[in-house]
Amino acid sequence: MTVTRPAKGFFLTLAALYFAQALPVSMLGKAMPALAREAGLSTQWIGFLALPAIPWALKFIWAPWVDRWGSGRPNHRKRWVQVCLLAVIAVLGVVAMFPREWLLGPGFVVLLGLLFLLNFFSATQDIATDGLATRLLTPEWRGLGNSIQVNGYKIGMMAGSSALLILVDLWGWHSTVALVIAAMMLVLVQVTRFKEPAEPVHQQQREPVSLSWWWRELTRFWLRPGVLSWLLILLFYKVGDSFGTRMINPYLVDSGWSLSAIGTLDLFASLMGLAGAALAGLIMVRVHRRRVLVAFALLQALSFVAWAWLASTGNPVPATQVWLVALFEQFADGLSTVALFVVMMDYCRSSHEGSDYTMQASVRLFAAGLFTLVSGFSAAWMGYALHFLLAGLLSAAIIPVILIWKPPAS
Incomplete structure (x- = not known):
């Protein structure tokens, strides 16, 4: 059987795009x-920082x-990504014009507006990127592709949180924002170099x-x-992951x-998460989707049973x-x-990749968000x-449903 390889430079472009999305x-x-x-x-005003998301x-x-919009034309989704990246760079340029003390003081409402625009353009870029990835990754390559996606996103999250705080302390606000702009420009260069293969036009379009x-x-x-x-x-x-993870740090405190x-x-645990995402991509090349979903759900469940065991032993808990x-x-x-994201791609229809993947992601985030909201009450x-x-x-609990679920035809 011949396996179609994604376009040249696609994996590097994919990693760069998900890294860029995670920063804001x-x-x-x-x-x-x-x-x-x-x-x-x-703290009351800090809570409003959730609104721009x-x-x-x-x-x-x-x-x-x-x-x-733009379907059937050359570089359909690539042009969406380019416009969104340029808009993110422009917003970051405006942010860099103001002193941090003013944005986090008298200009806080302005900051909220700028962060809203930043997230709007990043979320729109995410739609185009997910559509591009789903269209170009055949089922045989989706395991590796989603490993790259998750790892690029996790590295971007680390850079936008821990690294950014360190750099603000060392270099100052304006220099750090300028560095973020430079990183976005490098991503834009990589995207511009990538040649998106032509896509067919379907009757529904x-x-x-x-x-x-x-x-x-x-x-x-x-x-x-x-x-x-x-x-x-x-x-x-x-x-279960969202519900449990939110209370790990409070428990440690x-x-x-x-x-x-x-x-x-957190830093070293995040690095271990990168390793898990990379391994999942390799496993999904050879193992049936149902088996993978069941096995990884069991591992996720066992990890929280282990946290429960630690919490039940009393303080102090050995650091090891x-x-x-x-x-x-x-x-x-x-x-x-990675396993969940791969199957989400399997369910996407041709020429509807961006909207199909986005709808599934929104459903997942909605459920996770609800359980996260009540996690504090549960722990208390x-x-x-x-x-x-x-x-x-x-x-x-979802394993019985997975066992009777029929994966979509590849």
């Missing part, structure tokens, strides 16, 4: 809250237009663009046979760990045991994330040990 997300979620607090901003939850609304067309584009995906079981998997495959010790642990469990949990997270009510045990049970 990590800046918003991790770096900005720390910088805002250091600048003296109250709204485009990531709502991007499925305009995803059909990203798939449609000739339909007049209207609100009824938009609604049909959003609903057609879910009306296919056998999608109900996949919807359940999308909703619940990663909720309550166990007497210092912030620097937790930061060091914490390190082993934390590394194992992130390794399992890397495995399961039941205690950490039972909370982590429940996270493990949630991770394993």
Whole structure:
């Protein structure tokens, strides 16, 4: 059997794009809250930093237009990515014009507006990138492609949080933002060099663009046979991970760990997550999708059972045991994330890759977000040990559905 290799330079472009997408997300979620607090901003105002992330939850609304506008023309999705990268660079340029003290003080509303634009353009780029990746990665290459995707994204998250905070302290605000702009420009250069293969034009792409067309584009995906079981998997495959992970650092703080010790642990655990994502790509080349999803869900469940065991032993917990469990949990997270993303690509229809993948991602994020919101109440009510045990049970609960689920035809 002949396996079609993706276009030349595609994997490097893919890694660069997902790295670029993660930077604004990590800046918003991790770096900005720390910088805002250091600048003296109250915790009530810091909470508003969650508002600019709204485009990531709502991007499925305009995803059909990203798939449609420019379809059939050369470099359809590449041009979307280029425009979004240029817009991100422009917004970052505006951010660099203002002093950090002003943005995190009197100009905080301006900062929120700029961060909203930053996330809007990054989320739109994500639609085009996911569509490009899904179209060009044949089923045989999706394991490796999603390993590169997850690792590029995780490295971008690390650069936009830990590295950015360190550089702001060493070089200052303006120099650090300038470095981020330079990194985005390098990504833009790589994307410009990449030649996107031509895509066919399907009959549905000739339909007049209207609100009824938009609604049909959003609903057609879910009306296919056998999608109900996949919807359940999308909703619940990663909720145990989201539910459990959010309370790991609070548990460590309550166990007497210092912030620097937790930061060091997080860094090395993230690196282990990269290794898990890389291994998952290799495994999925040879192993059936159902077996992989079941095996990785079991590993994710066992990792939280291990956290529950640590929490039940009382304080102080030996650091060696914490390190082993934390590394194992992130390794399992890397495995399961790649497995889920690969099957999400399998379900995407030709010429609808961006909107189909985005809708599935939105469903997954919605469920994970709901369980994350209640995780603090769960830990406070039941205690950490039972909370982590429940996270493990949630991770394993979807396995019966996976066993009766029929994967889509490749």
